Amino acid sequence: MKTFLITGGAGFIGSNFIQYMIKKYNNINLINVDKLTYAGNLENLKDIEKNKNYKFIHADICDKVAIENIFKQYNIDYIVNFAAESHVDRSINDPETFVKTNIEGTVNLLNISKKYWSVDEDVYRDGCKFLQISTDEVYGSLGKTGYFFETTPLCPHSPYSASKASADLIIKAYFDTYKFPVNITRCSNNYGPYQFPEKLIPLMINNALNHKNLPVYGDGLNIRDWLYVEDHCKAIDLVLKKGKIGEIYNIGGHNERTNIDIVKFIVSYIKENVDVSVEESLIKFVKDRKGHDKRYGICPDKIYNDLGWKPETTFDVGIKTTIDWYLNNKSWMKNITNGQYKNYYKRIYGEN
Ligand code: NAD
Ligand code: TYD
Numbered sequence: 001m002k003t004f005l006i007t008g009g010a011g012f013i014g015s016n017f018i019q020y021m022i023k024k025y026n027n028i029n030l031i032n033v034d035k036l037t038y039a040g041n042l043e044n045l046k047d048i049e050k051n052k053n054y055k056f057i058h059a060d061i062c063d064k065v066a067i068e069n070i071f072k073q074y075n076i077d078y079i080v081n082f083a084a085e086s087h088v089d090r091s092i093n094d095p096e097t098f099v100k101t102n103i104e105g106t107v108n109l110l111n112i113s114k115k116y117w118s119v120d121e122d123v124y125r126d127g128c129k130f131l132q133i134s135t136d137e138v139y140g141s142l143g144k145t146g147y148f149f150e151t152t153p154l155c156p157h158s159p160y161s162a163s164k165a166s167a168d169l170i171i172k173a174y175f176d177t178y179k180f181p182v183n184i185t186r187c188s189n190n191y192g193p194y195q196f197p198e199k200l201i202p203l204m205i206n207n208a209l210n211h212k213n214l215p216v217y218g219d220g221l222n223i224r225d226w227l228y229v230e231d232h233c234k235a236i237d238l239v240l241k242k243g244k245i246g247e248i249y250n251i252g253g254h255n256e257r258t259n260i261d262i263v264k265f266i267v268s269y270i271k272e273n274v275d276v277s278v279e280e281s282l283i284k285f286v287k288d289r290k291g292h293d294k295r296y297g298i299c300p301d302k303i304y305n306d307l308g309w310k311p312e313t314t315f316d317v318g319i320k321t322t323i324d325w326y327l328n329n330k331s332w333m334k335n336i337t338n339g340q341y342k343n344y345y346k347r348i349y350g351e352n
Helices: 013-026 064-073 086-095 097-117 159-178 198-208 229-242 259-274 300-309 315-328 332-340 342-349
Strands: 002-007 030-034 052-057 078-081 118-120 127-137 184-186 189-191 215-216 223-228 248-251 256-257 283-286
Touching: 002 013, 013 030, 013 229, 030 064, 064 097, 078 097, 078 229, 086 097, 086 159, 097 118, 097 127, 097 159, 127 159, 127 229, 159 184, 159 300, 184 229, 189 229, 189 315, 198 215, 198 259, 198 315, 198 332, 215 259, 223 229, 223 259, 223 315, 229 248, 229 300, 248 300, 256 259, 259 315, 315 332
Parallel strands: 002 030, 002 078, 030 052, 078 127, 127 184, 184 248, 189 223, 215 283
Antiparallel strands: 223 256
């Protein structure tokens, strides 16, 4: 029975991953360690919180004692490190928190897992693996043509992507220096249920439903490469099982869209299916984000050729499923935007 330490499992992708794994396997243990920042929400996991194979621990990945206690208590086989400050706009206003969690927190997890997994010099317990959930943003920005390959030099621009790139380099150093068993995945922009409504897609859905302005940065022609979150979860599961130690895998599905196209699609879907009074006139072009990356585009050939992964959800299906999920879960949206999930946490765990 393998035991997974999932960090940041109360966030968007982490909670989707925990739900995916619990449904798929009945012979694994999942320990979710999360600091519950504004982005962490245990309500995301309420369907599985009583599962005997799942446990939540409220802790910061930077906390040496708390993380070491987890390793003392449990025989951890895998770490999947989702925990991060993840929003570019916040990183522009407050880079320090990003350095702390995304870099120092990752180093702390590396040091403690290295200590507990070591059986001899540069030799580790069989089957252990540290998987870092990184991002395509570490590669920087593309022009009109070309793609990000695993070999593309790192050239991050925002404090967020610079902190993620730094963590990637430290992880590479642990592999090169100590032969520590690692993989890094670099995925493109995710969308789907449980995403905090500060990111483009849930923000626009929430604002449109409430007849609020839809703020599009700059000319709206920046391009992101969108992947449905469940496809990302499937790729992570595969890399954990079959990824060659020390390797980096890009994850993406050649699904590039301009921001304005996404926003217009959301408006037209809501107008057609929910509220005829929602109009494109809600769209407001606002001051551009500082250092705004123009285009992201992942080449996923390596994970396709080496591990046999490819995305299964088309954008047409994924985006409608996503909008419908937010429509059917308005109380989730209300709770998370009001910080009401803290009450949920208190009710379940009886502490702050
Ligand atoms: P998120 O912001 O929704 O969730 C982050 C989670 O980490 C939250 O639950 C938060 O409480 C927790 N956390 C933050 N600081 C912590 C700390 N110090 N200790 C413990 N827990 C802490 O982020 P997400 O969108 O789910 O992203 C998860 C990971 O995937 C991140 O590492 C991100 O860089 C990466 N990623 C995200 C995307 C995307 O499109 N969202 C794409 C590629 C990669
Ligand atoms: P975001 O969801 O923040 O993801 P990332 O910056 O990590 O790619 O933003 C996606 C794109 O949408 C990005 O080009 C910035 C743009 N954007 C807006 O135009 N308006 C907004 O209100 C937000 C949050 C993002």
